[in-house]
């Protein structure tokens with residue numbers, strides 16, 4: 147949805163009455179509007195390749211003609227709204243279709259459940275064809291568009307997407323743009339020696355080039371796929387495999403790869419996908435002597451994908467899955483002349499990691515410092531804010547920030563791994579280490595929200611009070627992201643406090659990947675008992691669905707609202723304001739197990755108190771200021787509504 151003003155201008159009369167009109171002239175205008183940037187980017191990446199550029203122009207026309215009319219008009223609706231994904235109405239859930247309710251028809255059955263919770267944005271994990279054995283949860287792609295029969299038929303998927311559109315549910319699917327499975331047709335042809343297909347990947351006859359790469363390439367999966375290259379005997383060559391050894395990295399220095407992947411991307415979008423999750427997009431361009439992440443060419447390539455999609459389907463948004471250093475993540479929104487012309491949405495991975503840091507340290511100093519260091523994102527862009535996802539928690543803080551707090555970065559990361567991964571007997575967390583690298587000391591953390599916050603330990607020890615404390619922590623964490631600018635994304639199961647799922651240890655294709663611990667099979671028994679308010683699972687559900695309703699009723703909490711961080715003077719509190727027009731909400735979260743106080747005069751001066759009283763929007767309770775202080779209970783969360791107009 148970039149260059150929104152241009153597209154709205156181009157759409158012109160089509161926006162007033164997008165009645166059944168021939169949209170071909172609109173395609174021509176969109177192409178003309180974007181052709182300059184498309185041409186510049188294309189020849190910067192593929193100098194001298196006029197042949198391939200000609201192919202690109204014919205592909206664009208063909209892909210537009212294939213876009214279903216219903217989606218073409220949906221594009222126009224979204225152009226009319228402008229940056230549609232910024233609305234406070236979007237609240238998302240991420241899930242695996244098979245682990246949630248078996249398959250695609252099973253998912254369709256649960257639309258009422260999503261509506262009950264208040265979910266209208268779904269990130270369904272990869273559904274397309276993949277190897278039967280190890281397949282990285284579908285991120286080893288054997289087809290970009292064919293639905294894997296384990297989930298159902300093409301007709302099932304088509305029915306699901308049309309039901310979603312009827313219900314106003316937005317669909318996000320992965321576009322695994324960096325690599326294919328080793329069973330993908332191109333890989334099979336390369337393996338069989340068919341000319342030209344080896345160049346779709348990075349392949350080498352000996353270790354000369356791979357060893358040069360390895361000098362600066364980190365390892366993503368050091369325990370299960372050490373190194374970044376895999377020997378393929380049938381080819382008598384090494385293939386670059388940055389992720390698992392059955393995931394072959396695509397070679398985008400070959401323009402044929404870009405053209406083919408553009409067709410795959412649009413074919414996926416034309417199946418009714420509203421947001422394309424560009425998986426591992428930081429890795430798209432490779433260069434010896436670098437870590438081959440976040441390179442300028444990668445950004446150019448993503449912008450080229452974006453601008454081509456703009457011409458065909460401007461209503462479809464792109465989400466950047468870049469779990470990289472904080473200052474690198476924001477670059478995926480585009481910079482300089484490409485600002486707002488790369489991805490519209492990005493995972494707020496730094497925010498997520500800092501929230502977990504605050505839980506372990508009970509302090510918000512690193513959280514505040516990190517958030518303050520992130521530059522404002524372009525106006526038409528948005529975050530996805532999340533507590534947990536299907537992956538690990540990477541400790542992607544800026545080391546300088548840790549040092550400025552007087553901590554040693556290495557020691558602090560080891561503390562966090564010890565705290566969450568059961569290496570400190572006083573910690574309530576039940577996480578697992580993921581991909582610990584003894585050479586670097588680097589490691590990541592897996593575990594479900596509830597287990598990481600201590601619910602598993604509390605239930606095992608029968609400590610009801612501790613279990614209540616975990617409910618407060620879950621509500622606080624989700625209350626923070628539901629009040630934050632961006633699309634809040636709930637990992638399926640968190641809404642009922644689901645614990646770690648250890649069944650992966652009995653599956654030979656999963657046993658070495660502890661991320662499966664936080665990918666539970668949904669607990670429909672607890673869902674069936676939601677009316678039993680004595681159950682913790684029911685009460686967590688009620689709290690979260692209530693927060694979702696409150697968010698949806700408050701434009702200040704959406705992506706179009708401003709965010710103002712406040713230094714409260716209390717290092718246990720996280721305090722920020724959300725503002726839109728005359729509406730504003732003050733959010734206060736206490737990361738300590740003790741009550742904490744905030745100077746009331748500031749809140750009063752800012753217009754959040756009236757007559758020495760304040761009302762928490764979340765529970766409607768009105769409290770009085772005591773000796774000039776607001777008291778926030780342990781793991782408490784306040785959403786205070788401004789009394790009257792926007793604060794001065």
Ligand code: OTU
Nearest residue numbers: 282285366389425426467468469537538
């Ligand atoms: C992404 O992962 C996906 O989210 C993972 O589920 C896949 O395994 C991986 O790509 C390969 O497709 O790309 O930006 O730390 O969090 O690899 C980093 C493991 C990624 C993943 C990381 C991430």
